[in-house]
Amino acid sequence: NAGVMQNPRHLVRRRGQEARLRCSPMKGHSHVYWYRQLPEEGLKFMVYLQKENIIDESGMPKERFSAEFPKEGPSILRIQQVVRGDSAAYFCASSPKDEQFFGPGTRLTVL
Amino acid sequence: KQEVTQIPAALSVPEGENLVLNCSFTDSAIYNLQWFRQDPGKGLTSLLLIQSSQREQTSGRLNASLDKSSGRSTLYIAASQPGDSATYLCAVLNNNDMRFGAGTRLTVKP
Numbered sequence A: 001n002a003g004v005m006q007n008p009r010h011l012v013r014r015r016g017q018e019a020r021l022r023c024s025p026m027k028g029h030s031h032v033y034w035y036r037q038l039p040e041e042g043l044k045f046m047v048y049l050q051k052e053n054i055i056d057e058s059g060m061p062k063e064r065f066s067a068e069f070p071k072e073g074p075s076i077l078r079i080q081q082v083v084r085g086d087s088a089a090y091f092c093a094s095s096p097k098d099e100q101f102f103g104p105g106t107r108l109t110v111l
Numbered sequence B: 001k002q003e004v005t006q007i008p009a010a011l012s013v014p015e016g017e018n019l020v021l022n023c024s025f026t027d028s029a030i031y032n033l034q035w036f037r038q039d040p041g042k043g044l045t046s047l048l049l050i051q052s053s054q055r056e057q058t059s060g061r062l063n064a065s066l067d068k069s070s071g072r073s074t075l076y077i078a079a080s081q082p083g084d085s086a087t088y089l090c091a092v093l094n095n096n097d098m099r100f101g102a103g104t105r106l107t108v109k110p
Helices: none
Strands: A005-007 A010-013 A019-024 A031-037 A043-050 A053-056 A065-068 A075-079 A088-095 A106-110 B004-007 B010-014 B019-025 B032-038 B044-051 B056-059 B062-067 B072-077 B086-094 B097-100 B104-109
Touching: A005 A088, A010 A019, A019 A088, A019 A106, A031 A075, A031 B097, A043 A065, A043 A075, A043 B097, A075 A088, B004 B086, B010 B019, B019 B032, B019 B086, B019 B104, B032 B062, B032 B072, B044 B056, B044 B062, B044 B072, B072 B086
Parallel strands: A010 A106, B010 B104
Antiparallel strands: A005 A019, A019 A075, A031 A043, A031 A088, A043 A053, A065 A075, A088 A106, B004 B019, B019 B072, B032 B044, B032 B086, B056 B062, B062 B072, B086 B097, B086 B104
């Protein structure tokens, strides 16, 4: 059973471009969480999704950020019109119920 | 609002020592508490998960305790090794929101 997969591992974007981060949960896991780790800061919860539903997006900025977890395929975290402050490591975690298993993260750099 | 604090922020010990990492949280109405390890530039590895009804969990040289009423958890590492060097994070789950501490950066010197 492969672990949580995230791609790309590194993503470089210029200001104003769009960033799309993908997360494939572990087999059998229907819960996906996205977190952001800013330089020199801890991990911050962004959004919790189950298949085709956003359960809790209280940690996600209201503008430019969106997330989805379609019936088929990976979960996507989308950041529109990126700014330098979006540079961070973005982690997703999947869970069958309680314990969360983390992916290796995507490191986004905005030039 | 749940706040999670980890003490110390950094710890350096010689190989072979036993050590304790501390985690405290302000809202005791947690669903579970999880300890993670993060290596530089890498993702998180789950070490131990303690449900709110449990008091401790053990895995190999690691033992984690939970005292929900006082809002505290400890991670005990026995006979530390250089390979244990990493940042250790505790996280508590309330409803759907997992809150992380800032971590303890552990260095085990050979």
